Amino acid sequence: MADRRAFAARLIGALLAVLLLAPVLVTAASAVEPDEIVADPAIEARARAISKGLRCLVCQNESIDESNAELARDLRLLVRQRLQAGDSDQAVTAYIVSRYGDFVLLDPPFKAATYALWLGPLAIAAFALGFVFVFYRRRAGRSEAAPLSADDERRLAKLLDRNDP
Amino acid sequence: MLRRLPYLLPLIVLAGLAGYFWSGLGRDPNTLPSVLIDQPLPELALAPIAGRERGLVTADLKGQVSLLNIFGSWCVACQAEHPFLMQLKAEGRVPIHGINWRERDADAGPAWLRRLGDPYTLIGADPDSRAAIALGVTGAPETFIIDAAGVIRYKHIGPITRDIWEKKLWPIVERLRRG
Incomplete structure (x- = not known):
């Protein structure tokens, strides 16, 4: 009887720990998979920073850094390849904006079309x-x-x- | 009236916002306007899929009005759209070119076309989404109407049905043909 109660208490404790930790784990998660990561840590860091600012076009409320969608993965790979080819951060972002519009930016730019949004x-x-x-x-x-x-x-x-x- | 304006103004603003949001409720948040409309096609140089001699390059899409359809064997909506594309091909109204997008297995696209029929004049393979991203594609199927000068004139997101074709896409093709 006492054994059973101790077991239940431990189970509840474990469940609570999982529930409390879950948000921490979720926010820390990134969808970048090991085979995507490039050897040069500086380029990888730049790619991560760029990816965090780009919206995933499939799920729309995630950045491509967090999204598991295949299009997000392909965009992450494209960002890395462009950086490795010597593009600046701005050039990479500008290319993707030229294809998908400002919508792809999670932080919308301040310009005539977005005055209403900001002001x-x-x-x-x-x-x-x-x-x-x-x-x-x-x-x-x-x-x-x-x-x-x-x-x-x-x-x-x-x-x-x-x-x- | 003018004295009451400060009291009426919030109501007027509220009514305006309510109308704006009401109209927004009817819009599909998944259909994004393409920024590429009226832009020339990006430089494409796509390899052929297995079993075909020719791939697809940008120059192939110049000279006449054509459709450029993004499809994949993994895409359920493409399969739903496919019988209509076969009909369209049989009617011979406009050339349909395809981009076979993101096939994990090089034979998956060709096998899919062997099974269901092949409505495409030219097909380019795009295994790593390079062309799809250049075209601002967000999902399959998507269909672009390309004019004779190789300029993107319209983008349809989702499967084409007979209804959508007759009401929306065909009138655009006809208008572009008249120049």
Whole structure:
């Protein structure tokens, strides 16, 4: 009986450990396979950096560095071959953008077509702040009492007199 | 009216955004616009597949309007599209060229064509996706309409059906032929 309970406790502990570790393992994962890695560590590092910024066209929310899709693998190999052939990082990225458009970049560039994307949230925030500012200033203005006329003063004095014991 | 504008403006903005997003809901996020439309074909020099003498080079696609179809024996949607391509070939309306994409086994593509029939005038092999990437291909099947000058004029993503052909692709081919 006690044996069984100890076993259950250990099982639960192990499961919890797996659950807690899972996100760590998942984020650390890269889809680069051993046969893709190039001998020169400098080129490999550049290729990894470029790959992390390129969207996988098949799964769309992963970079080609993380994706197991075959197209992502072929793109990773292409990046490495171009770097080995002497292309600069910019040239490699530019080539892939010229084929797939800006969509392939996980960090969209700041240009005419993407102004709405980058500036939209700021514009909405500025508009909202402006609205709040105007709204509160109006309200503050409204609560400011107009000075009493001579007539009002007399009525007020009379009312106060009457309430005095 | 003007005094109420600050209060109405958020509503107007909301209505605008709602309309924009509503129209976006109907769009398929998997069909990406190609940046290659109206661009000349990239330089292709593809080897023939097993059993054929000729491969496919860019110059082959100049001189008349043609289709360039990306296919693979591993691609289920290509198999679904295939009978229509056979019909299209039988009708002889436009030459269909193929890129046999990413076959692990060099004989897989030829075997697939032997089994189902071969609608392609010319076929180039693209085992390592070099041509597919140059063409901005994201999946198979994809079909490009190439004009007589060798310029990419249209890209269709997914299988071509009779309906899509008659309504979308054939009118483009006809228009390009008139020049």
